Amino acid sequence: MADKGPWRVGVVGYGRLGELEPPRPANPVPSSPSPRQPDLVVEVAHPKIIHESGAQILRHANLLVGSPSALSDQTTERQLLEASQHWNHAVFVARGALWGTEDITRLDAAGGLRSLRVTMATHPDGFRLEGPLAAAQSTGPRTVLYEGPVRGLCPFAPRNSNTMAAAALAAPSLGFDGVTGVLVADLSLTDMHVVDVELSGHPGPRGRSFAVHTHRENPAEPGAVTGSATVTAFWRSLLVCCQLPSRPGIHLC
Ligand SMILES: NC(=O)c1ccc[n+]([C@@H]2O[C@H](COP(=O)([O-])OP(=O)(O)OC[C@H]3O[C@@H](n4cnc5c(N)ncnc54)[C@H](O)[C@@H]3O)[C@@H](O)[C@H]2O)c1
Incomplete structure (x- = not known):
């Protein structure tokens, strides 16, 4: 995706994480004046969004899952993997508070x-x-x-x-x-x-x-x-996945 220029990012959920304010000065997340066709959709709302719409989102864009507990549901995990392979989009999963x-x-x-x-x-x-x-x-x-x-x-x-x-x-x-x-x-x-x-x-x-x-x-x-260091970690995950290739599969970032 790097040759496509900056990623257009769409966000689902506008709460503590979804404000997406950098916790300290950082390179801004690449954005575009046209929000209609995002390269990446960031879910920071509720696992329900992933259950109900994750596979559909992958048809159009890469997905950053902010609620990884959604993947405990085997049907959801399978549907995401299948959609990811089919549409050649990546499922990124934020590591959040997981150290190491x-x-x-x-x-x-x-x-x-x-x-x-x-x-x-x-x-x-x-x-x-x-x-x-x-x-x-x-x-x-x-x-x-x-x-x-x-x-x-x-x-x-x-x-x-x-x-x-x-x-x-x-x-x-x-x-x-x-x-x-x-x-x-x-x-x-x-x-x-x-x-x-x-x-x-x-x-x-x-x-x-x-x-x-x-x-x-x-x-x-x-x-x-959500603890404060986790907001910082999530922001870093977003920056990292914008720089990764959008290969199919589930990738922690
Ligand atoms: N991966 C991580 O490290 C990590 C850390 C903290 C929180 N989370 C998860 O990320 C998500 C957001 O966390 P937060 O702290 O920003 O929560 P929050 O409650 O501050 O914000 C969630 C926002 O999503 C909206 N929302 C909820 N359900 C929705 C739906 N069905 N459709 C549309 N919008 C909906 C809410 O109105 C709210 O504005 C939660 O699922 C939370 O568990 C993940």
Whole structure:
């Protein structure tokens, strides 16, 4: 696409992420006076948009998915892949708060990833939960609301499982069924989102395993679902995918 000049970018959703104000001075996102035929559509609204319109968008443009929890739905993932191949457009997925995305992908591709667990903790006001999880009560200062496969969490915490969904995409050998997601309500985290990523490799001849644990503390406005560093990360994802070739498939950026 580079020879086509600057990308025309369309945005679905005009909230915290959709304002698309650069968090600090940066090269502006390439834009055009004609918004009608975008090269890239950025979804920053709700996973529902991806379920309902993702494949249709790919008919016309590349797609940057801001709500990767949408891909926990197997039908949606298949439809996006098929449309991407058919129309020769890329599905970019924002890595969001997932620290170490490339390292996870490399280890997975080398066959060295045995387990991957992503824990997201914040104050209960930072959650937007649905279904049975909406009724889950905090029973103390720190309550585990969900622990299990990421696929089982995404439909009920679509706004709070994006990092876990990105991890499932970064590690396809484990995927949405093999990556463990943990959602924790912590009354002490009034202005912070905390993401822990723990992974292990296969035991070596002496029984020892490779292991990594990252701990990310992201300041957030009380009650917000998106922390400030994640807005910066999303902006960077947008700039990066505007520079990548629009090859078919699903690509974390
Ligand atoms: N990938 C990441 O790192 C990451 C980080 C934060 C948020 N998110 C996700 O990105 C999305 C946007 O986040 P945000 O913090 O900007 O949320 P927000 O609530 O501030 O903004 C969402 C906007 O989309 C609009 N919207 C919602 N449903 C819509 C629909 N069906 N059709 C059209 N517009 C609709 C809302 O009116 C609102 O203006 C959410 O799905 C959120 O979970 C992803």
